[in-house]
Every structure is written in C-alpha cells, then in structure tokens.
Amino acid sequence: MQAIGIIGFSNSGKTTLISRLSECLEARGLKVAIAKHTHHELDKPDTDTALLMSPRRTVIGLSNTKDGKGEAMIHWGHPCFLRDMVPLLDADILLVEGGKAIGWLPRILCLRTTPELLTALPEGCKALRPELALATYGDNTLSGLPSFTAxxxxxxxxxxxxxxxxLPGLDCGACGEGDCAGLTRRIVAGERTPADCVASRGAVEVTLNGQVIGLNPFTAQMLSGGIRGMLGALKGMAPGGEVVIKLKDR
Ligand code: SF4
Incomplete structure (x- = not known):
C-alpha cells in the first residue's frame, strides 16, 4: 500500500483536497482509504448507534441491506495510533489528513491563501516540515517544491x-537515518528508496491481510532463530532455505 499525508494549517482546504483526490484516484480503479486526524471529538450524528458510543467502549456496526449492499464500522472509545490501524486497511492508497508529526510517509502541503498564512510564510511553513513534502497545493508556493492547484x-x-x-514507523534507526522521518526525507530528496528500510526486508516477513508488518531487525532475528530452531527437528527440514508459514482464518 502507498500513503500520502495532506498537511496544512486550519481551514487550508485539506478535506476538500482529499475528497477531490479520492475521486481522481478511484477513477483510476484504485481503492482509497482515508485517515483523518483532529484535535476535536469525531463528528457523531444523533443516531441510535451514536447513543451506544462512550469512552472506553468498543462498538461494532454491521449493516446488510436488502439490496445486497452493506457497510461496517468499529468505533473505539479511546485514542489509537494510525500506525497500528494500517494493517486493518484494504486499500491501494491511504490519504492521511493532518498528522504533522507523522514522519513515516511523504506529504503534500496545503497552502491555500489566508492573510494569516501569507504573513506566516515561509517561517510558519517550518512547522509543516517541507523537507518531507513532495509538492504544495494551493495559491502559495515554496521554492524547491512543485506546486499544484485545483x-x-x-x-x-x-x-x-x-x-x-x-514506511513501518518503527523508528528503529536500522536504515542509518536515525528514524523513519530521516529516511522519508532522503527518499523525498531522491537520494534513497523505500527499499532501504531494513525493517521491511529483514530475516522474517510478516504480512497481515497482505500488508507487510515492519519488524525491527532484533525482533526479526529472534523470530527467525526461534522458528528455524523449532522446525530443525522436522524430517525434510534443510538448513538455510526459505520457510513459508501461513496462518489462515479459523
Ligand atoms: S529501518 Fe525502516 S523502520 Fe527502521 S527507522 Fe529506518 S525507515 Fe524506520
């Protein structure tokens, strides 16, 4: 799965851009997932389902309509990290609204003109971490970055x-860049590639619903050694070869 952040100050047009980009990408046959960060409570309509939601309570909503359509949702009544929810997604591309601090994916800077923003540029833009950006969107531009409009x-x-x-977001430093944001910056600059993430290509590859789960190199070595040790006693087990174990739905 690919991912991109849409980052900007309040009222810079992030939601509108994500909505339009989703349509654009879906028209190409891609499955889009969206994650939205907010400092407020999530919007919950005044419905029976919303009545069940409360802090520390998990609510699952399952809808199967008579015309064969349906939808499903899980509401956790506590904060979660996006990194932990990515394996649940079934998508080709993830669009992330907000999350300035997230350094394990590149970003588009939403720079729609507002008087406050104009006076803040370029100083104010430092908070948006332009070194992780592939481009800007809106009426303002930043030198060195390609700019796009509607x-x-x-x-x-x-x-x-x-x-x-x-990237996996483990911040393990095994790629030599200190943390994931360090490698993201180098990839955006065209100096390295996502394949340079050591945690994504260690001695063990774990996938969940087809999504690779990053393992830091120490954990990968421990798992690899443990599994090979257990399998070593099995008839026909030769040392060194690739071992594939699939855990299927029960
Ligand atoms: S090796 Fe991968 S997971 Fe570890 S810091 Fe580098 S990019 Fe992040």
Whole structure:
C-alpha cells in the first residue's frame, strides 16, 4: 500500500483536497482509504448507534441491506495510533489528513491563501516540515517544491501514484537515518528508496491481510532463530532455505 499525508494549517482546504483526490484516484480503479486526524471529538450524528458510543467502549456496526449492499464500522472509545490501524486497511492508497508529526510517509502541503498564512510564510511553513513534502497545493508556493492547484488535480494524482510510499514507523534507526522521518526525507530528496528500510526486508516477513508488518531487525532475528530452531527437528527440514508459514482464518 502507498500513503500520502495532506498537511496544512486550519481551514487550508485539506478535506476538500482529499475528497477531490479520492475521486481522481478511484477513477483510476484504485481503492482509497482515508485517515483523518483532529484535535476535536469525531463528528457523531444523533443516531441510535451514536447513543451506544462512550469512552472506553468498543462498538461494532454491521449493516446488510436488502439490496445486497452493506457497510461496517468499529468505533473505539479511546485514542489509537494510525500506525497500528494500517494493517486493518484494504486499500491501494491511504490519504492521511493532518498528522504533522507523522514522519513515516511523504506529504503534500496545503497552502491555500489566508492573510494569516501569507504573513506566516515561509517561517510558519517550518512547522509543516517541507523537507518531507513532495509538492504544495494551493495559491502559495515554496521554492524547491512543485506546486499544484485545483486546475491540475490529475497531475497531482499522477505524482502521488508515482511517488507515495509508506514506511513501518518503527523508528528503529536500522536504515542509518536515525528514524523513519530521516529516511522519508532522503527518499523525498531522491537520494534513497523505500527499499532501504531494513525493517521491511529483514530475516522474517510478516504480512497481515497482505500488508507487510515492519519488524525491527532484533525482533526479526529472534523470530527467525526461534522458528528455524523449532522446525530443525522436522524430517525434510534443510538448513538455510526459505520457510513459508501461513496462518489462515479459523
Ligand atoms: S529501518 Fe525502516 S523502520 Fe527502521 S527507522 Fe529506518 S525507515 Fe524506520
């Protein structure tokens, strides 16, 4: 799965951009997932289902309509980290609204003109970490970054399909860049690639619903050694070869 953050100050047009980009990407046959960060409570309509939601309570909603359609949702009444929820997603591309602190995916900076923003540029933009950005969107530009507007959304979608990526977010430092944001910065600059993430290609590969789960190198070595040790006594087990174990639904 690929991922891109849409980052900007309040009222900079992030939600509108994500909505339009989703349509653009879906028109190309891609499955889109969206994650939205907010400092407020999530919008909950005045419904029976919302009545069941409360802090520390998990609510599952399952809808199967007579026309064969349906939808499902899980509401956790406590904060979660996006990194832990990514394996649940069934999508080709994840669009993340907000989350300035997230350094394990690249970003598009939403720079719609507001008087406050204009006076804040470029100093204010430091908070948006332009070193992790592939491009800007809106009326303002930043030197060194390609800029897009509503007129060239298709070109922005092309850039995202070509360059969006997702690192595991373990901040293990095994790639030599200190943390995931360090490698993201180098990938965005064209100096390294996502394949340089050591945690994504260790001695053990674990996938959940097809999504690779990053393991820090120490954990991967421990798992690899333990599994090989257990399997070593089995007839036909030769040392050194690739071992594939699949845990299927029960
Ligand atoms: S090796 Fe991968 S998971 Fe570890 S810091 Fe580098 S990018 Fe992040």
């Amino acid at each position: 007129e060239d959304l298709d070109a922005l979608a092309d850039l995202i399909v070509e360059r969006a990526f997702l």
